[in-house]
Amino acid sequence: MARALINVPRKAKRGDIIEIKTLISHVMETGYRTTQTGQVIPRDIITLFTCDYDGEEIFRAELHPAISANPFITFHTVATASGTLTFRWTGDNGYSVTETATIAVE
Amino acid sequence: MMIPIRALAILAALCAAGIGALAAEIPAGERRSAYDSMSRETRAMQDDDTANPATLWVLDGETLWTAKAGDARKSCADCHGDAAQSMKGVAARYPAFDAARGTVVDLEQRINLCRSERQKAKPLAFESHDLLALTAYVGRQSRGLPIAPDETALAATIEAGRRIFHRRQGQLNLACTQCHDDNWDRQLAGSVIGQGHPTGYPIYRMEWQSLGSLQRRLRNCMVGMRAEPYAFGSPEFVALEAFLMWRARGMKLETPAVRP
Numbered sequence: 001m002a003r004a005l006i007n008v009p010r011k012a013k014r015g016d017i018i019e020i021k022t023l024i025s026h027v028m029e030t031g032y033r034t035t036q037t038g039q040v041i042p043r044d045i046i047t048l049f050t051c052d053y054d055g056e057e058i059f060r061a062e063l064h065p066a067i068s069a070n071p072f073i074t075f076h077t078v079a080t081a082s083g084t085l086t087f088r089w090t091g092d093n094g095y096s097v098t099e100t101a102t103i104a105v106e
Numbered sequence: 107m108m109i110p111i112r113a114l115a116i117l118a119a120l121c122a123a124g125i126g127a128l129a130a131e132i133p134a135g136e137r138r139s140a141y142d143s144m145s146r147e148t149r150a151m152q153d154d155d156t157a158n159p160a161t162l163w164v165l166d167g168e169t170l171w172t173a174k175a176g177d178a179r180k181s182c183a184d185c186h187g188d189a190a191q192s193m194k195g196v197a198a199r200y201p202a203f204d205a206a207r208g209t210v211v212d213l214e215q216r217i218n219l220c221r222s223e224r225q226k227a228k229p230l231a232f233e234s235h236d237l238l239a240l241t242a243y244v245g246r247q248s249r250g251l252p253i254a255p256d257e258t259a260l261a262a263t264i265e266a267g268r269r270i271f272h273r274r275q276g277q278l279n280l281a282c283t284q285c286h287d288d289n290w291d292r293q294l295a296g297s298v299i300g301q302g303h304p305t306g307y308p309i310y311r312m313e314w315q316s317l318g319s320l321q322r323r324l325r326n327c328m329v330g331m332r333a334e335p336y337a338f339g340s341p342e343f344v345a346l347e348a349f350l351m352w353r354a355r356g357m358k359l360e361t362p363a364v365r366p
Binding site: 025028 | 154157159161162166312315316
């Protein structure tokens with residue numbers, strides 16, 4: 001069950017700095033661990049996270065095997081206009097999750 | 107060779123410190139949740155549902171609550187309705203006495219009894235995602251309520267748990283009480299020794315990078331003292347759970363908590 005939690009303020013004043021918090025369920029298997037019989041557990045991680053604000057990319061993070069399970073990513077941006085924020089996580093084995101949130105800017 | 111000797115010296119000091127004051131119960135006014143000794147960042151994580159990773163399990167539990175399962179094609183909600191009302195306070199009084207069986211069961215076992223008896227479904231494995239999700243969802247409904255186990259119905263089980271808590275075991279010959287009653291304000295290596303109150307289970311433990319039950323946490327301690335851990339769902343673990351909940355009576359439930 002892939003789930004993402006997103007916390008974006010519903011409303012903001014134009015020019016306000018807003019905090020955006022995202023959390024997604026993912027095992028983030030490093031690819032360095034082995035089973036009890038010595039077989040390598042294949043890598044399964046999220047490799048890229050991006051956030052678009054009305055189609056324009058405002059944040060991008062490359063993720064690596066050292067990132068823990070269920071990555072929690074927060075960042076700030078300036079509220080410029082009412083619109084949609086699109087969050088995209090992509091990774092190994094064709095992993096791709098997209099979520100959106102809307103913000104009203106006065 | 108240096109490291110083991112040093113480790114032994116620390117343990118010897120710890121044991122010596124425990125011998126003088128024999129296992130006095132922590133007074134109600136001094137009972138503290140491990141929450142209080144966490145970093146500001148970790149506390150913020152627990153306090154904000156959108157930052158608390160355990161919310162992922164709670165949401166899955168909410169889905170499972172209304173999902174039909176087993177040969178009876180029944181969901182939890184078909185009998186119990188809205189969990190926000192029917193499950194409020196339930197987790198705060200578990201483990202509880204099951205009159206039909208004449209034994210004490212913990213919350214996980216109660217969920218599995220419901221599954222096998224009412225839903226005619228296979229019981230969920232201990233520590234499986236679905237069982238943790240349902241337990242977290244049920245537990246979430248009691249957040250902020252005081253822990254209140256039924257002292258009369260559980261008297262014998264609490265007593266059994268108390269005996270286990272005070273019994274030295276394992277290669278290090280330690281009892282739970284030596285750390286958690288006698289030395290809770292000190293440190294063991296780099297970590298603060300907690301009082302061992304089960305106020306937030308199931309917890310999201312960052313060391314595990316996952317949600318886990320109280321029994322998983324207890325196994326952790328037992329392995330640490332080099333004792334053979336009890337099996338999941340064993341009467342010993344249920345007795346310990348009952349004793350620990352009684353020991354934490356009156357404290358507020360934080361489920362699902364975040365711990366380092």
